Amino acid sequence: MDYLNAFWVGGLICALVQILLDRTKLMPGRVMVMLVCSGAVLGFLGIYEPFRDFAGAGAGVPLLGFGNTLYQGIRKAVDEDGFLGLFMGGFTASAVGISAALIFSYLASLIFQPKMKE
Template identity: 75%
Template structure:
């Protein structure tokens, strides 16, 4: 049942994003920012953890999990470092995922030889 819940919740989130792309003039970058901000807001309100418990990877994969991760990192860093934690927490919490994305993008650029759009 865990796989089923992850699949349908993740699919629903992706379908809603696709509807936003098709029916509105929102650009993909803005939709991604909306997902990250939604994850942070759900985390702030305490709704993300029960949602992630139910949906599993279906909640964390489509960028909602990144917003949750950033918020939790900032919250923990503010408790630890005070005001400076606002600037440190998100970077510390998201460093592994961001580093992996950059490294794999760099490797992919060597394999597929990217070209500029005309």
């Protein structure tokens, strides 16, 4: 049942974003920022954790999960370091994921030899 919940929740999030992109004049970058900010707001309100427990990877993989990760990191760093944690927490919490994305995309570019569009 966990796989099914992850599939339909993640698919619903992606479908709603696609509808938003198709039916409005919002640029993709703005929609992505809205998703990240929504994840942080849902984390702040205490809604994201029960949502992620229900949906699993369907809620954790899209950009909502990244926004919540940033919020959790900032909250933890502010609790430990005070005001300075506002500037450190997001970097600390998301460093592994961002580093992995950069490393694996670089390795993929070495394997598949991408070319510029003409």
